[in-house]
Every structure is written in structure tokens, then in C-alpha cells.
Amino acid sequence: MATTGPTTALNNENWPIAAAMISYAGALPDGSSPQDQSAQGWAETVQDVVDAGFTEIDPTDSWLRIADLSPERLTEFQDVIAAAGLTIPAVSTARRSVVDPEFGDEYLAYGHRVIDASATVGASVVSFGFFRALTPEQKRALWFWTVQGPIDDPDPEVWNLAVRRTRELGEHAAQVGLGITLEMYEDTYLGTADSSARFVQDVGLDNVGLNPDLGNLVRLHRPVEHWEVMAEKTLPYANYWHVKNYTRDEDESTGLITTAPVPMEYGVINYRKAVKMAIALGYRGAFCTEHYGGDGLSVSATNREYLRRILPKQPVQI
Template identity: 65%
Template sequence: MSTEKLNRHNWPIAAAMIQYSNILPDGSSVQDQAPEDWAATLADVTDAGFTELDPTDSWIRLADLSQSRLDTFLGLVREAGLTIPAISTARRSIIDPERGAEYLEYNHRVIETAAAIGAKEVSFGLFYALTEAQKKALWFWTAQGITSPDDPETWKKAVDGIRELGRHAQDVGIGISLEMYEDTYLGTADSAVRFVTDVDLPSVGINADLGNLVRLHRPVEHWRTMMQKVAPFARYWHVKNYFRTEDATTGLVVTAPAPLEFGVISYREAIRTAIAHGFQSAFLCEHYGGDGLSVSATNREYLRRILPK
């Protein structure tokens, strides 16, 4: 993690690009867009007041660009006045039964790309592609996704693969943050801590994305106790929040996306807990639904108010 003393004025807070698809309405890919079209999307980010960007690979896969195209993209990022503190990946699990080996190799390229462009962190996850039921749902987390197998051999395969990536990251001077996500080996605070403890590398920590868990329409551990458990391992952090209502008489649970300061998680408390354990990594503002970029910008300003002076 950075040795620079961070405060509310200089803490890197990046815009996520989850509201932008890799596949455009005409069926073409962002990978093949003209530079002026990349620039138009980056202008959205700067118009929202961001100075940092995470080129989330659900939008663009920097690791799959040719060197010349990557150089062009980075030039546009600089022209827009943006920096890239980290790169996040999504739904590229190294234990995917069909594409795990491919994703492991891809994640190595992400590490190399992050180091080459000056990013300090990468975020990996063990969650899978959306099921057809999830794709049809208004909120994909209300439909059951693919579950990581309760199998010691697969757990070991995941640990060994992340350790391999962690050593690579360590060699090139960056960190890995593993995203908490339901029904994976990082699907609870206890399991996430056990997993990174098994990996046992200083370059590998936890992306404490508690929003991925509190949004579930099922019983979950209270966010406060989860945060207390994962805080000592927290690295690059995806932050988002949800309204959550529980009816104890019927067992009904209902959730919906919320601006960061209004949801069930108190980020004022959660961030103080993480900082007390030495957290000094960047934040990534995410929001599903509506104008996610603008809500993320509102969330950025909330973070600026509550971070240390």
C-alpha cells in the first residue's frame, strides 16, 4: 500500500465503469471503438467531477489491447486529466470450470498491464458469469447465481492460483484485492479472512465490498461485524450501499440500491474501522441503477466529507 499520508483532499476515489457495457448497441465492442468515442466516455467521467478512473474490464479490457491501442487510450486518459489507481476485473474466476485456465492467464496480463500503466492495485474475484435468470431479473442479485463448490480440492486450487497471482503482483510492486461476493470463497467475512490467510502473502488482501452481501434477499451477517473481521486485511475497496428492510415476523427481506450515505451500511464507521487497521488504498465508487455515474459522484463527495482531514 502507499506510504503517502492520505486525507480527504488527496485520497484517490475512482469512478467505476459498470454502467457502461463492453458491447455497444450496434453489436461492436468498446475494444474496437475509435479514440474519439473513448474520449467521449472519458468526458462523462470528468464531467461528473472525477479525477480518477478504474477502467473496469466489464467496460474495456486494457490487458487485451495492443500496445499501440493501449498507448492511445492512456493518452486520452491523461488529456482528460484522469489517473488510474487500480484495475478491477469482473466474472473471470480462475476456478471457472470451463475457462479457469484462460482467466488465470488473463489475470496475469492484468497484473502486467497495471504495473506498466502505474496502477497500484488490481481487484480480482471468484464470481462467475451471470446466469440466464440473473440476466432477466431487474436486479441480478435477486436471482440465484453459480455457487463455488464446497470442495477442499477446489478451495486449494483457488488458493494456489491466487497465490501465484499474488507473487507475480509482488514482483512488479502492486497489490491484489479480492472482492467479497456471495456464494464464493469470499462470500462471508469468515470465509474471506480464511481464504486470504491461506494465501498468506502481504500483497493479497480483501476488497471489503460489503454492498455485494447486504443487498441479498436472505439473512446476512451484520455489516458491522463483517467489517470488524475483514478490516485488518482491507485493500482496494469497492464502495456502494443499499436500502435493506427485514421483516422478522415473515422473514421477508427487500433491498434496493442507495446513495452511499443513505443505505444500511454506515461508511463513516466502516471507513474509520478500516483506517484504524492501517487502510491506505484507493476507493472505487459503484452504483447500480439510474444514472450510476452521477450517484457515484455524489458518493465521492460524501467520502470527501467523512475522510480524515
């Protein structure tokens, strides 16, 4: 399990709960990139996170690729985060699969840069996944998960390549004192609870675990395992956790399945129960609250406060 820093005990008041930056696009209104923003521009964005009540941030690379900042600019970014009074428990990557048929080699090299940058900014874990860029059809949809996206190659040799490359990243991460977490996502090698557990077992490193993002699966308009069954299979391997929730309605007479994003306490996943299950299994990692649609940051803040209410009030030893 990944630890969360020098603290020796966690409770509902100090458990790290980060804001995901998925509400912020990788392109600014004028068409420029956050990569090229001034430190003041970053500070204005980060102030939104502070104003929403967060003390932790996950600089998700769909917003800003800290791994591709020069050393000088990475220092600028660290200064912005420190001035805002924030810490970075983890760094999440998105849509950069190390077995992408076209860009896999490039994304593997990028993954190594992410690890080094994450160590520099004081993170404890880096989140990787095998999900790929959205297709044009997914980009046009109201909710991208309602449209079929890329599917990982069922060839065992590609699975084994993914295992080898993940192990390579895990070994690098161990050298700089970090953990690796693997995000569950449909139609990838982490697309079911069973395959996710198997994949971590195949990698076989103590510092490589799962990001059991159950929301990525319960939102699908297709049959999926009950969230509790998935949790039982994946939580023993969890070392970082993207949390979000959805309504889910299934009409057995027609086969119609519909879902929609909602705050954590209103959705089909009972996070009060799931969090208790995880902690009983030894989970001591940080949480990262997410939400798609509307003011995602504010809903993420609502999710943070829900977590504060349900996390243990009595200290839990790390």
C-alpha cells in the same frame, strides 16, 4: 496495505476515489465492442467521468479489457486517460474466476495479462474475484442479485486450487510492484467475512488483501451478518475498496427481506463508521465508488462527495 503512489500523506482532498465503469456496458449501441473503439470514442466515454468531477478512474473490465489491448492500443488508452487529467489507482476484473469450471485456465492466463497491463498504466492494485458470469435468469431480473447465481464448489481441493492460483497471481504482481485485492461476493470462496479472511490467510502473501465490498452482501434477499461484524473481520485485510450502499428491510414475522440500491449515506451500512474503522486499522488504499440502477455514474459522484466529507481533514501518514 497497498499505497496510492508517491504521496506521503492523505486527507479528504487528495485521497484517491475512482469512478467504477460498471455503468458502461461491454457492447456499444451498434453491437460493437469498446475494445474496437477509436481513441476518440474512448475519450468521449472518459469525458463523462471527468464531467462528473472525478480525477481517478478504475477501467473495470466489464467495460474495457485493457489486458487484451495491443501495446499500441494500450498506449492510445494511456494517452486518452492522461489527456483527460485522470489517474488509475486500480484495475478491477469481473466475472472471470480462475477456478471457473469451464474457463478457469483461460482466466488465469488473462489475470497475468491484467497484472502486466495494470503495471503499465500506473495502477497500484488489481481486483480479482471468484464470481462468475450471470445466468440467463439473472440477466432477466431487475436486480441480478435477487436470483441465485453460480456457487463455488465446496470441495477442499478446488478451494486449494483457488488459493494456489491466487498466490501465483500475487507473486507475479509483487514482481511488478502491485498488490492484489480479492472482492467479496456471495456464494464464492469470498462469500462471507469468515471465509474471506481465511482465504487471504491461506494465500499468505503480504501484497494480497481484501476488497471488502460489503454492499455485495447486504443487498442479498437472505439473512447475512450485520455489516459491522463483517467489517470488523475483513477490514484488517483491506487494500482496495469498492463502496456502495443499499436499503435493507427484514420482516421477521414473514421472513421477507427486501433491498434496493441507494447513495452511500442513505443505506444500511454506516460508512462514516466503517471508514473510520478502516483508517484506524491502517487502511490507506483507494476507494472506488459504485452504484447500480439509474444514472450510476452520477450517484457514484455523489458517493465520492460523501466520502470527501467524512474522510480525515488532517493528513494521515501512509
